[in-house]
Amino acid sequence: MAQRRLAGEDRRPAAGGGDVTWSAPGRVNLIGEHVDYAEGLCLPFALAERTVVEASVRADGRFVARSDAERGTTDLPLADVGPGSPAGWAGYAAGVLWALRAAGHPVGGMDLTVTATVPLGAGLSSSAALECAVAVAADDLFGLGLDRASLARACVRAENEVVGAATGGMDQSASLLCTAGHALLLDTRDGSTRQVPFAPADDGLAVLVIDTRVRHHLADGRYGARRASVEKAADVLGLPSLRDAALDDLGSLDAELVPRARHIVTEIARVGEVVALLDDGRLRDIGPLLDASHASLVHDYEVSCAELDLAVDVARAAGALGARMTGGGFGGSAIALVPIDRVDAVTDAVRAAFARGGLTVPDVRVAEPSAGAHRDA
Incomplete structure (x- = not known):
């Protein structure tokens, strides 16, 4: 270069x-x-x-x-x-x-x-x-x-x-x-x-990344507002962070803080469940946990958008074992865990659904778990 x-x-x-x-x-x-x-x-x-x-x-x-x-x-x-x-x-x-x-x-x-x-x-x-x-x-x-x-x-x-x-x-x-x-x-x-072993291809699977092409900007205030609500909930509960909270603790929060805190508590628990499944070599079984994560981000944390939800719903209907938005939200990408023999079908279904809705056709690619930062030359 x-x-x-x-x-x-x-x-x-x-x-x-x-x-x-x-x-x-x-x-x-x-x-x-x-x-x-x-x-x-x-x-x-x-x-x-x-x-x-x-x-x-x-x-x-x-x-x-x-x-x-x-x-x-x-x-x-x-x-x-x-x-x-x-x-x-x-x-x-x-x-x-x-x-x-x-x-x-x-x-x-x-x-x-x-x-x-x-x-x-x-x-x-x-x-x-x-x-x-x-x-x-x-x-x-x-x-x-x-x-x-x-x-x-x-x-x-x-x-x-x-x-x-x-x-x-x-x-x-x-x-x-x-x-x-x-x-x-x-x-x-x-x-x-x-480091948790994660090689989907070895299990006949692929992780599809579906870039909705809806662009987000994390410094626009909405991301910061979510973080502020989480920190406020911890403060109200008298905890150093919501890592220490249980679902039963959330009843003492103001109504607007409950769903935000509930997402944090349940999402941390889901991570532990996914890791346990991966450690047991049960990658195919994590799909429902991906689905539950997306539902929580939609309803409790409210950081999804119509395009992300469409990508997730269509991917599941076309054969994905589970799917969810990934990243900060308000746009960006979704991921789907897909049997390798269903990759083309899921990709085509998602692109067709966006086209029918008059939306920009998303970029869909297979994600390969790769190495971190390094000197190249």
Whole structure:
């Protein structure tokens, strides 16, 4: 990938000469939605689709970035990076450098060119893929020697404080820590992880990702409102988080908080059930739990949309063993667990249903559990 140069740039290549690339994957959350900010359990796996950053050190203390998906170049001093600056997509990348510097690490200027195959706004964590690719690049280029958990924390801080999106840490942990052929059991209370065997093809199955092409923006307030309601419910119950709540506890909450809290409590329980089934080699049996998760996200958490519901309903009717929306919601993608011999039938049925409804025909792809962020060359 040829890097475009700006007139007057003061740039130093990475050690060893030449430009070097790092990449990080998007992710699909198999189950455990909207619980990462409630100290819950999540079960994501990394996608084959990746965001690639070509990176080099700059000697002038500036952050310069360009993307094949965006027009123009972002160019500003690192000293000007902070909450709200820079705006737009570059805030996710520059914010990582800001967070690392704020944690006391010796991070200087950087030149980035970004190429992405993770669909933007599709609920597959394109933002975390960008952050994590920048994080591993910075770790290498500046010789920080940080572990992946520390890099994930910097990425979360970038998204929370620079971009202003009230996300939890599940996306970043998945992008940095996942391994091929596994899902990542992440306990967001203590940060502990476990690789859970997850190779659908070995069981004659496939996970379809159905990108509805309805684009969402997590910083638009609705995601933050859900998080605020969860934190308020925990506070009312006198608990550090809803991880400690039981269904019987929720009766003391105001009526508007009950369904939000109920989703958190039941979703965390569903993650545990899915992991137990996977550990027993019973992947085919997780379908009803995927269905229950979607119902909870529709009715209790209210983060689905008509297009996601259509994708889920049609996939099930065409032979999926279970299906649910994935990601932050309000658009984005759904997933369906499908026997391999029904992949074409499910794909065709979903696309036909969208066409009949006058909707943009979704992109449907098979998701392969893949490796996390790394240096490419």
